Amino acid sequence: MKMDMQKRTQVKRTLVSQLSPGSPVVEAYRVLRTNLQFATMNYSSRTILVTSPGPAEGKSTIIANLASVCAADGKKCIIVDSDLRMPTQHEILKCHNKIGLTDVLLGRVEPGKALQETPVSGLRLLSSGPVPPNQAELLGSPGMADLIEFLRSAADLIFFDTPPVLPVTDASVLAAKVDGVLLVINVGDVSREAVVQAKQTLEKVNARILGIVLNKAELQGGYAYYHSYYQGGRR
Ligand SMILES: Nc1ncnc2c1ncn2[C@@H]1O[C@H](COP(=O)(O)OP(=O)(O)OP(=O)(O)O)[C@@H](O)[C@H]1O
Numbered sequence: 736m737k738m739d740m741q742k743r744t745q746v747k748r749t750l751v752s753q754l755s756p757g758s759p760v761v762e763a764y765r766v767l768r769t770n771l772q773f774a775t776m777n778y779s780s781r782t783i784l785v786t787s788p789g790p791a792e793g794k795s796t797i798i799a800n801l802a803s804v805c806a807a808d809g810k811k812c813i814i815v816d817s818d819l820r821m822p823t824q825h826e827i828l829k830c831h832n833k834i835g836l837t838d839v840l841l842g843r844v845e846p847g848k849a850l851q852e853t854p855v856s857g858l859r860l861l862s863s864g865p866v867p868p869n870q871a872e873l874l875g876s877p878g879m880a881d882l883i884e885f886l887r888s889a890a891d892l893i894f895f896d897t898p899p900v901l902p903v904t905d906a907s908v909l910a911a912k913v914d915g916v917l918l919v920i921n922v923g924d925v926s927r928e929a930v931v932q933a934k935q936t937l938e939k940v941n942a943r944i945l946g947i948v949l950n951k952a953e954l955q956g957g958y959a960y961y962h963s964y965y966q967g968g969r970r
């Protein structure tokens with residue numbers, strides 16, 4: 736399937752920790768956290784990859800915010816930016832990308848030394864590191880499996896950001912190595928065919944799909960009102 740990779744834009748993405756705790760967006764991420772808790776049987780699946788059929792469906796924004804609300808709930812979280820083609824987590828989390836995942840996989844840096852603290856308490860980042868030419872090979876290397884074991888000992892929940900699943904193989908390669916996959920779908924912009932194809936691609940590598948996040952859905956007026964009501968009255 737042809738995908739417009741130019742959609743993979745470098746634009747502003749908001750972190751929920753910058754919003755007021757009563758905002759409907761923050762509440763939506765809390766609901767997602769609860770659903771994740773159920774889908775993982777109280778987080779017994781701890782390494783979670785997030786991908787989508789196509790570009791710019793909201794993967795990176797959702798990971799940063801979902802990990803933030805999990806960290807706020809007392810879970811030690813790590814985000815690994817395994818999108819080695821267009822990494823954005825260091826920008827969203829206001830970190831650097833001088834060293835990261837690729838340095839660890841090439842044996843240049845110890846994994847513990849490459850982890851960065853983020854502005855969100857309880858959330859650390861392993862940024863992508865320098866973008867390499869052989870992304871899928873690196874992600875499929877034995878070093879990646881070793882790194883995942885190390886990360887399991889360092890945090891409760893580890894989230895992997897990836898490129899979209901249909902245009903390139905990186906997400907499928909990694910999906911085979913993690914406990915579960917969340918599929919983010921931009922409801923307004925992605926065909927049913929693309930969703931089915933993404934699901935089949937992941938199932939071919941025996942990935943366990945934990946759930947689907949419907950993103951960019953229209954926020955119903957009623958929901959916003961409801962939320963506002965339960966926060967203590969109309970705005
Ligand atoms: N629920 C939403 N409502 C409105 N805009 C959103 C929503 N989720 C994400 N976006 C916006 O969509 C754009 C793409 O988001 P993001 O970079 O998180 O997607 P992505 O799937 O990681 O993209 P890529 O394929 O380039 O890695 C950003 O501008 C982001 O702010």
Ligand SMILES: [Mg+2]
Pocket residue numbers: 794795796818821823896897
């Ligand atoms: Mg992204």
